Amino acid sequence: MKELLTIEVNGERHEVAIEKSDSLARVLRDRLGMTATKRGCDTGGCGCCTVLVDGRAVYSCMTFAKAVGERKVTTVEGLVREGELDPLQQAFIDADAVQCGYCTCGMMMAARQLLDENPDPSEDEIRKGISGNLCRCTGYSKIVDAIQLAAAAGRPA
Amino acid sequence: MSTELKIIGTNVTRPDAHDKVTGGKNYPVNFSLPGMLHTGILRSPYAHAKIVSIDTTEAEKLPGVKAVLTPDDVPQRPFTPVYFVPAQARSMVQDFVIMSDTVRWVGQPVAAVAAVSPEVAAQALELIDVEYDELPAVFDPEEAVGEGAPRLWEHAEDNIAKHAKFEAGDLEAGFAEADHVFEGCYQTQRVHTCYMEPRVCVAEADSRGRIKILSSMQHSFGLREKLAFALGIPESDVNVIKPDYIGGGFGGKLDIGFIEPIASLLALKTGRPVRAQHTRAEDFISTTRNPIKVYLKTGVKNDGTFTARYIKSVLDCGAHATHGSEVIMVHGLYGTFFPWNCPNQTWEGYTVYTNNMIGGGYRGYGAPQGCFAVESQNDEICEKLGLDPIEFRLKNTWREGDPHPVLPGHELNTYRLQECLEQGAERSGFRNRGKAGSGSGIRKRGIGFACHPLWVSGCVGFPDIYEHAGATVKLNRDGTADVVSACVDIGSGQNTMLTQVVAEELSLAADRVRLVYADTDTAPFDAPTHASRATYSAGTATRAAAVAAKKRLFQAAAAVMEANADDLELRDGKVAVKGDPSTAVPMTDIIERAESPFIQTTEDGPAPTTLAEKGTIIGTASMAPPSNPSPCAAEFVEVEVDTETGEVDVLNVVYAHDIGRVFHPKSAEGQVEGGFQQGMGYALMEHIVFDPDTGACLTGDFLDYKMPTAVEMPRNIESIFIESIEPTGPFGAKSLSEMCIIVPAPAIANAIYNAVGVRVKDLPITPEKILRELGRL
Numbered sequence: 001m002k003e004l005l006t007i008e009v010n011g012e013r014h015e016v017a018i019e020k021s022d023s024l025a026r027v028l029r030d031r032l033g034m035t036a037t038k039r040g041c042d043t044g045g046c047g048c049c050t051v052l053v054d055g056r057a058v059y060s061c062m063t064f065a066k067a068v069g070e071r072k073v074t075t076v077e078g079l080v081r082e083g084e085l086d087p088l089q090q091a092f093i094d095a096d097a098v099q100c101g102y103c104t105c106g107m108m109m110a111a112r113q114l115l116d117e118n119p120d121p122s123e124d125e126i127r128k129g130i131s132g133n134l135c136r137c138t139g140y141s142k143i144v145d146a147i148q149l150a151a152a153a154g155r156p157a
Numbered sequence: 158m159s160t161e162l163k164i165i166g167t168n169v170t171r172p173d174a175h176d177k178v179t180g181g182k183n184y185p186v187n188f189s190l191p192g193m194l195h196t197g198i199l200r201s202p203y204a205h206a207k208i209v210s211i212d213t214t215e216a217e218k219l220p221g222v223k224a225v226l227t228p229d230d231v232p233q234r235p236f237t238p239v240y241f242v243p244a245q246a247r248s249m250v251q252d253f254v255i256m257s258d259t260v261r262w263v264g265q266p267v268a269a270v271a272a273v274s275p276e277v278a279a280q281a282l283e284l285i286d287v288e289y290d291e292l293p294a295v296f297d298p299e300e301a302v303g304e305g306a307p308r309l310w311e312h313a314e315d316n317i318a319k320h321a322k323f324e325a326g327d328l329e330a331g332f333a334e335a336d337h338v339f340e341g342c343y344q345t346q347r348v349h350t351c352y353m354e355p356r357v358c359v360a361e362a363d364s365r366g367r368i369k370i371l372s373s374m375q376h377s378f379g380l381r382e383k384l385a386f387a388l389g390i391p392e393s394d395v396n397v398i399k400p401d402y403i404g405g406g407f408g409g410k411l412d413i414g415f416i417e418p419i420a421s422l423l424a425l426k427t428g429r430p431v432r433a434q435h436t437r438a439e440d441f442i443s444t445t446r447n448p449i450k451v452y453l454k455t456g457v458k459n460d461g462t463f464t465a466r467y468i469k470s471v472l473d474c475g476a477h478a479t480h481g482s483e484v485i486m487v488h489g490l491y492g493t494f495f496p497w498n499c500p501n502q503t504w505e506g507y508t509v510y511t512n513n514m515i516g517g518g519y520r521g522y523g524a525p526q527g528c529f530a531v532e533s534q535n536d537e538i539c540e541k542l543g544l545d546p547i548e549f550r551l552k553n554t555w556r557e558g559d560p561h562p563v564l565p566g567h568e569l570n571t572y573r574l575q576e577c578l579e580q581g582a583e584r585s586g587f588r589n590r591g592k593a594g595s596g597s598g599i600r601k602r603g604i605g606f607a608c609h610p611l612w613v614s615g616c617v618g619f620p621d622i623y624e625h626a627g628a629t630v631k632l633n634r635d636g637t638a639d640v641v642s643a644c645v646d647i648g649s650g651q652n653t654m655l656t657q658v659v660a661e662e663l664s665l666a667a668d669r670v671r672l673v674y675a676d677t678d679t680a681p682f683d684a685p686t687h688a689s690r691a692t693y694s695a696g697t698a699t700r701a702a703a704v705a706a707k708k709r710l711f712q713a714a715a716a717v718m719e720a721n722a723d724d725l726e727l728r729d730g731k732v733a734v735k736g737d738p739s740t741a742v743p744m745t746d747i748i749e750r751a752e753s754p755f756i757q758t759t760e761d762g763p764a765p766t767t768l769a770e771k772g773t774i775i776g777t778a779s780m781a782p783p784s785n786p787s788p789c790a791a792e793f794v795e796v797e798v799d800t801e802t803g804e805v806d807v808l809n810v811v812y813a814h815d816i817g818r819v820f821h822p823k824s825a826e827g828q829v830e831g832g833f834q835q836g837m838g839y840a841l842m843e844h845i846v847f848d849p850d851t852g853a854c855l856t857g858d859f860l861d862y863k864m865p866t867a868v869e870m871p872r873n874i875e876s877i878f879i880e881s882i883e884p885t886g887p888f889g890a891k892s893l894s895e896m897c898i899i900v901p902a903p904a905i906a907n908a909i910y911n912a913v914g915v916r917v918k919d920l921p922i923t924p925e926k927i928l929r930e931l932g933r934l
Contacts, residue, residue: 019276034180035180035181035182035184035187036179036180036181038181038184038186038353038354038404039186039355040353040354040355040437041437041858041859042436042437043437043858043859043860044860045437045858045859045860046353046437046859048353076178076179076180077179077180079179080179085178085179089178089179090178092174092178093170093171093174093175093178095823096168096171096174096821096823096824096827098171098173098174098177098178099405099648099649099650099824099827099831100352100353100354100402100403100404100405100406100647100648101173101174101177101178101181101402101404101648102181102184102352102353102354102404102405102648103353104177104178104181105178105180105181108178123872126867127866127867127868127870128867128868130866130867131866131867131868132866133866133867134351134353134859134864134866135353135831135834136350136351136352136353136405136407136831136834136835136864137405137648137649137827137831138827138830138831138834139827139829139830139831139832139833139834139870139874140830140834140866140867140870141826141827141830141870141874142823142826142827142830143867144867
């Protein structure tokens with residue numbers, strides 16, 4: 001039995017018919033067609049589906065869509081502002097942190113929370129901040145570089 | 158040559174990076190078609206059983222279910238799912254069917270449904286009633302070859318799917334000549350590639366029954382061939398669309414899976430597009446790196462010179478041979494036997510059926526298992542005899558200019574193992590390391606290394622493996638170039654490499670070259686993205702296509718410029734008579750003229766052109782590369798071992814590799830760093846574990862299957878690339894990818910030995926094993 005859900009994603013309110021058991025990832029990808037949020041495992045193990053809910057990084061595969069309530073969801077689709085890439089997006093390109101790129105969107109959302117809360121993180125803090133997100137291509141080195149680059153871009157010169 | 162290169166060797170922006178950081182719309186997992194149905198696959202709970210009956214009545218009645226498949230509905234055509242060999246290659250074992258009346262491993266597909274949603278498909282599976290007659294099962298390959306063991310296949314007596322042997326010299330005489338003989342047994346475990354994007358495909362059939370399919374596989378033409386064979390239809394009735402990129406592969410997406418034929422059959426049955434996607438648990442029971450147990454006996458002189466080596470390798474291929482019959486050969490040839498210069502050698506390999514899950518391709522393809530055994534024992538030899546470990550390696554390997562040890566008629570044109578070892582030792586501080594276990598305190602540090610002296614840049618010279626590649630390069634009037642290539646970018650940068658090759662050859666900026674739509678109907682054949690081959694092989698063919706386009710450009714330019722085509726050159730986007738810059742004409746003018754009408758009316762009146770210059774500026778090539786040059790590499794690792802908990806921290810890594818030519822420095826480092834992550838997981842933590850009684854996989858998600866996160870990874874991974882400029886390679890290239898995963902496990906094992914003086918010979922080297930060896934458990 002489907003029911004109607006109102007959800008705010010990237011500043012826009014959507015009314016969408018969902019199954020009670022739908023995860024946030026299912027709603028974003030399959031009901032709203034926002035495919036930046038990837039599904040890698042559906043068991044909260046890989047982090048590909050990471051999105052922000054009220055600024056906090058969550059695994060959207062482990063979050064019931066209904067449980068989001070009035071909170072604000074941010075996905076990679078919401079990172080681009082007026083045609084400008086988020087500093088993290090630009091840094092991931094510049095640092096060559098994107099190989100297959102399947103983990104990239106989730107990784108950037110975890111990093112977004114980290115930088116929002118701690119604009120000048122140490123390398124250890126960065127590594128801890130993305131430790132809930134797996135990458136199988138890069139060995140994380142260039143991802144750490146990218147987050148450092150984005151942090152530097154966010155600092156006043 | 159290097160001074161003239163403008164694009165090759167620079168960190169151009171990956172052409173797909175912007176797309177991927179803004180959401181990556183074009184992953185296969187995001188592909189969908191209107192009216193698409195979703196697949197569910199019912200899998201066997203038994204490791205070995207005969208199917209007595211399957212009742213699908215209730216499932217078919219469920220609203221939303223559109224079709225059900227059982228073994229009776231699928232062609233019973235045995236084949237090998239391995240993509241890179243012809244469907245009936247004699248070197249491979251043909252024992253794979255889409256669904257059979259006998260199940261031989263937990264997870265083998267038994268039935269499938271197509272339904273309007275994944276949820277309905279899952280619900281339908283629960284309504285299918287299967288009656289099994291359970292049979293005895295065997296899970297250990299050495300038990301499986303023993304007397305009285307349950308037999309899996311009629312065609313395989315003693316459950317041996319393949320037995321191979323290579324011999325050189327006189328083994329007995331060699332051991333008689335030895336001053337010392339070392340013996341050991343080295344065991345590796347089953348691991349998964351852990352690509353992040355699950356395996357997925359969408360298939361649709363047209364009204365004539367022709368299949369169009371997009372899949373996350375690493376090879377478009379292999380999918381066409383295998384799918385056509387499995388379904389019993391002509392190859393031309395399958396069109397495979399190449400995805401722009403896929404979410405990782407590492408060899409784990411080299412096989413045709415069960416999903417592609419099942420989705421295709423369901424599409425034929427329903428007349429609607431059908432999507433099939435693995436759950437992560439399904440991925441974990443598909444295509445893994447085969448465990449190999451290596452028995453190794455080596456005879457050496459007092460000075461460390463090899464006199465004899467006997468190697469026996471037992472590979473557990475699970476219930477189907479799949480890659481197992483080829484992995485064992487590559488493991489023998491390139492993993493153990495030929496990397497080392499030993500005059501008297503025998504290698505015997507056995508690929509053995511068990512009721513375990515199937516194996517598959519995984520980056521390194523048999524060499525990580527071999528290198529772990531050989532380089533662990535080499536370390537033991539040096540330690541026992543007090544030999545310099547670097548001199549010992551150099552004494553027993555090859556030299557630049559030697560005949561290629563495996564491929565008749567080829568030479569090791571470029572071969573710089575000595576530089577790899579010396580530079581790696583220098584940068585890592587290897588020469589200053591202490592004696593094994595000599596550190597004080599609870600946490601002890603150690604440095605170790607491993608090298609791998611011989612590997613591939615593709616498959617030229619191998620029996621039964623495709624190696625040709627092709628591309629079409631078309632120049633547009635706006636000065637851009639379109640490249641059609643069936644080479645799949647699996648994350649390691651094939652799209653970047655191909656654009657660099659074309660941009661370099663045609664003197665364009667890298668962002669003026671685009672990889673465009675390709676499918677098997679329209680693109681020239683390309684072998685899979687595997688075997689460290691794409692740069693060397695697809696790079697060679699794509700460069701040839703660009704050269705052909707350039708030739709065509711010069712023909713048109715010759716007519717426009719009233720010059721001889723052979724006298725022209727292309728530089729900085731301009732065509733000019735060689736040595737006379739005053740004749741330079743922008744290439745876009747030539748392309749425009751070639752594409753323009755015969756007489757074009759302009760503001761200045763009619764502008765006549767000539768017939769000779771007309772026609773699209775386009776070039777095509779399809780060819781095999783000239784050789785199969787060998788890269789070589791050495792890796793030095795510093796670890797810290799906690800002697801109370803057995804935990805290992807990897808602190809520093811220095812990797813040195815004879816690469817031929819670096820195309821893209823950052824991507825090359827990325828291969829090393831990512832390869833180390835996989836190799837470190839293999840060495841220390843990754844292990845697919847089965848219930849010993851039922852054969853069911855117990856590590857079906859990332860909570861139970863542990864791979865290194867950013868926290869466990871070392872802070873410092875240094876890459877040293879020795880650019881030997883291979884004369885047969887495109888712009889001097891050889892290869893990189895797989896070597897990066899071959900050497901880490903023995904390097905880490907040897908570093909742990911140096912730290913605490915104990916050697917673990919079965920992977921993964923867990924804290925428990927270290928504590929047991931230290932006598933603390």
